[in-house]
Amino acid sequence: MTMTCMKKDNRTHQVSAEDDVSIYHEKQSRELCALHALNNLFQESRTFTQKELDEICNTLSPASYINPHRSMLGLGNYDVNVIILALQHKGFDTMWFDKRRSPSDLELDNIFGFILNIPTDLRLGILHLPVQRKHWVAIRKVNGDFYNLDSKLNRPLLIGNNQQLVAFLKEQIQNKDKELLLVVKHELENDVWRRSAPRSQGIPPKSNYIVNNGQFKESGV
Known part of the structure; x- marks a missing residue:
């Protein structure tokens, strides 16, 4: 886990190591990318700990001998x-972005951040196994840029900037296996984060935000 001071490089959209933006x-440890994504989203160390996420797993499935919300080895994979x-x-709500719509429909100023769920190959040392898992990635605006x-x-x-983020999100969600999770403050009304559109064309009701066990999982590979 590192705190990195960076400077923007407009030529490459990479971030250089000069002290300009903190x-x-x-960084990835074991199967803890969900934990890393959450802490990176809040831009603070130990916003959550592995112990806290394990406790949430027990809350979700208190009577399960093998908890379906994490790795049976206790390495993460939430x-x-x-x-x-x-x-x-x-104090935040979440919702899956409806990929039938365009990210340009989003009111970005009313969205705290994003968590992207992407497929990743499972490796055993140098071997690539014929298994795909899911990896969680935080996207957040820091000092005016995403x-x-x-x-x-x-x-x-x-x-x-906003326009470049929209282009980035459009490219990401073109992959049918990638999903985008929106993170908004709880006090915001459901429609504040998106531009006007019939509710039937938008995100499903809150009762549908929780997906079936194991449909989307973190990868620690």
């Missing part, structure tokens, strides 16, 4: 239900 960035409940504890805070990156990756 960005908190946790599913989306853990992320959603953890964010609720901090950054990709993927824990697998050596350092945060500059996305840019």
Whole structure:
């Protein structure tokens, strides 16, 4: 887990190591990318701990001998239900972005951040196993620009301004296996984060935010 000081490089959209913008960035450890995504989203160390996420797993399935919301080995691999409940504890609601719509429909100023769920290959040493798992990635605006805070990156990756973020999100959700989770403050009305549109064309009701166990899971590979 590292705190990285960065400077934007407009030529490459990479982030250089000069002290200009301070960005908190946790790097990948074991199967804890959901934990890293949450802490990177809040830009603060130990906003959540592995112990707290394990406790949420037990809250979700208190009577389960093998908890379906995390790795049976206790290494992490938390599913989306853990992320959603953890964010609720901090006063935030979550919703899956309806990929039939365009990210340009979003009112970005009313969205706290994003968590991208992407497929990743499972490795055993140098071997690639024929198994795909899911990896959680935080996206957040810091000091006026959006950054990709993927824990697998050596350092945060500059996305840019609102227009550049929309282009980035459009490219990401073109992949049918990638899903985008919106994070908004609890006190906001459901429609504040998006531009006017019939409710039937938008995100499903809140009762549908929690997905079936194991549908979307974190990868620690």
